[in-house]
Amino acid sequence: MIQAKTTIYDPALSGNPQSGGGRVYPNGNPNDSLNPPGARNTDSVVPLHSAVPVVHDYHCDGPASGTIGFRWIYGSNIAARNRDPRVQVMQYNEDTYLMRENICVHWEGPFTYLLFGNDGALLIDTGATKQVEWYPLRKTVDAIVARWAKMRGRVHVPLTVVMTSGEDIAQNQGYEQFVGRPDTVLAPKTLEGVKSFYKLEGTWPAGAGAIDLGGRVIEVLATPGTHRDGVSFYDPYCDLLFTGDFLYPGKIQISNDADFVQSLTVLATWKKTHPVKWILGGHVEMQFLPGKAYPRFYTYKPYERVLQMEPGLIDEALQCAKEVVGKRMVLVRPDFHLLNGVSPDQKTTVFPAGVPNITAPRPF
Numbered sequence: 001m002i003q004a005k006t007t008i009y010d011p012a013l014s015g016n017p018q019s020g021g022g023r024v025y026p027n028g029n030p031n032d033s034l035n036p037p038g039a040r041n042t043d044s045v046v047p048l049h050s051a052v053p054v055v056h057d058y059h060c061d062g063p064a065s066g067t068i069g070f071r072w073i074y075g076s077n078i079a080a081r082n083r084d085p086r087v088q089v090m091q092y093n094e095d096t097y098l099m100r101e102n103i104c105v106h107w108e109g110p111f112t113y114l115l116f117g118n119d120g121a122l123l124i125d126t127g128a129t130k131q132v133e134w135y136p137l138r139k140t141v142d143a144i145v146a147r148w149a150k151m152r153g154r155v156h157v158p159l160t161v162v163m164t165s166g167e168d169i170a171q172n173q174g175y176e177q178f179v180g181r182p183d184t185v186l187a188p189k190t191l192e193g194v195k196s197f198y199k200l201e202g203t204w205p206a207g208a209g210a211i212d213l214g215g216r217v218i219e220v221l222a223t224p225g226t227h228r229d230g231v232s233f234y235d236p237y238c239d240l241l242f243t244g245d246f247l248y249p250g251k252i253q254i255s256n257d258a259d260f261v262q263s264l265t266v267l268a269t270w271k272k273t274h275p276v277k278w279i280l281g282g283h284v285e286m287q288f289l290p291g292k293a294y295p296r297f298y299t300y301k302p303y304e305r306v307l308q309m310e311p312g313l314i315d316e317a318l319q320c321a322k323e324v325v326g327k328r329m330v331l332v333r334p335d336f337h338l339l340n341g342v343s344p345d346q347k348t349t350v351f352p353a354g355v356p357n358i359t360a361p362r363p364f
Helices: 137-152 167-180 193-197 257-270 311-326
Strands: 089-095 095-100 113-115 122-123 158-161 184-186 207-211 218-223 231-235 240-244 250-256 280-281 327-333 335-341
Touching: 089 137, 095 137, 113 137, 113 207, 113 280, 137 167, 137 257, 158 167, 167 184, 207 327, 218 257, 250 311, 257 311
Parallel strands: 122 158, 158 184, 240 280, 250 335
Antiparallel strands: 089 095, 095 113, 113 122, 207 218, 218 231, 231 240, 327 335
16 A cells, blocks of 8 residues: 655645644635635645645534535336436545436436445445446446545545445346445454454454545444345444435335334433434435335336435434334335335325325326
């Protein structure tokens, strides 16, 4: 690993005043006209393609600035005719990328996330398709890493590939594309391997692990309930919580209701001391209408709910999870369904108080 050196900035060019506490802005002045309102710890005023490695300061008073102000590609009613990109890439900020597999390649349209730190990058989940010609995830990730490395003056960027669940097929099939990739560490798929990898052997399902990307430390929380090996990842730089299919806007298939309640209890307690801006799950199945979800295998979803979820939904999910313990049922909420002990195709016409039963629009 190359020893990084901090780029020297010219205050006359980039702006670098002292803060009230005498601390120099490490990544440029957030009050500079080149930075959008509310920006914190961004590199917007750092010259691109630096001649020496740029060291970024990932400590900030609030969540780093970022945007999800875009619409995801929503497929086609005839999948074979779809010509959209196989991997849709959206840049949240300079060091955070959101990607989605084309719904016409796999109907679940799983999301993957790429985070950068001073010493490497982290890929969270790998999608539902291993065939490179259909789903070029590695090629896409390699291109982003190369671009980021050039921008930050890096020769190479080690990559760690992890999954919210090795049991969840929709989150781990692209894993095979990274086998044999240089400078790459692959998290194991087995439950015992997961415990060892995150050093949680003696505390599972409690405790927390960590992945240090170089100044940006990603916290790892055990969240079994939909899968035995389920984990969630928290990024304290952007205040983002990545939960896979443990908590997402869709039909949450509970495999063990006691574990599910316990994991949600841990998250509800944990977020009291860890600010969460958004919860980002592994899929979107809900429509923009409250309580309405798309059936499985749909490849055309023009009325999707947004991906990001409010942190308060952890408490709502916990309350609802306690209601379904020991029962074979579907519980409908505006932003998700809980399915306990029933088929993922199980339907219900029961909409509880507070969830209006509005007829959904026809997709075509």
